[in-house]
């Protein structure tokens with residue numbers, strides 16, 4: 001069975017960063033999107049990023065960002081990877097070409113028609129993050145604890161490396177991995193006690209469960 005790696009997204013405090021690292025997270029996500037309860041400022045991100053060892057990848061999470069925001073976030077938090085939500089494939093490709101950095105494209109999934117759009121991200125992004133589609137009225141395109149039907153991924157021919165996200169937690173991540181074959185999983189609200197409030201114990205439990213599947 002392949003090793004499963006885990007990204008803990010939306011971290012904003014030193015204790016939760018430390019918990020993710022101690023628990024074996026492969027990736028740590030910082031959200032740069034002011035409407036999010038997980039948004040971090042540049043100085044805050046810089047201090048948090050300093051706690052992250054080089055072996056753990058620092059992911060910046062953005063919603064259709066402009067170049068100035070990306071450049072400031074990279075400078076502050078030494079980001080290894082950019083995760084782009086609601087960003088057109090040609091814009092993703094342009095960002096990737098300009099920065100020569102790993103870039104992930106988030107694909108909002110509810111139906112098989114959504115999943116069929118994965119091909120548009122292949123070639124533009126290094127990795128596709130399958131995430132649950134949030135309602136049009138929602139303030140956020142991610143981090144809402146929603147999950148999509150994992151059966152949609154059964155037999156799906158992934159056009160690029162990928163990761164699974166959306167509504168994962170310590171109780172369901174093993175099943176999610178078994179059902180989809182994911183080798184990289186991503187969680188945010190499933191390790192929180194309230195929106196934006198990460199819990200070190202839940203982070204540790206999630207990472208244990210992802211390993212123990």
Ligand SMILES: O=C(O)c1ccccc1NCC(=O)[C@H](O)[C@H](O)COP(=O)(O)O
Pocket residue numbers: 009010029031033036037038039061062063085131140141142143144145146147165166167168186187188189190
């Ligand atoms: O988490 C946010 O607040 C957020 C805001 C804007 C764009 C993306 C955001 N999160 C992206 C993530 O990578 C989350 O981990 C992913 O959507 C899963 O969230 P959850 O279902 O809460 O585990």
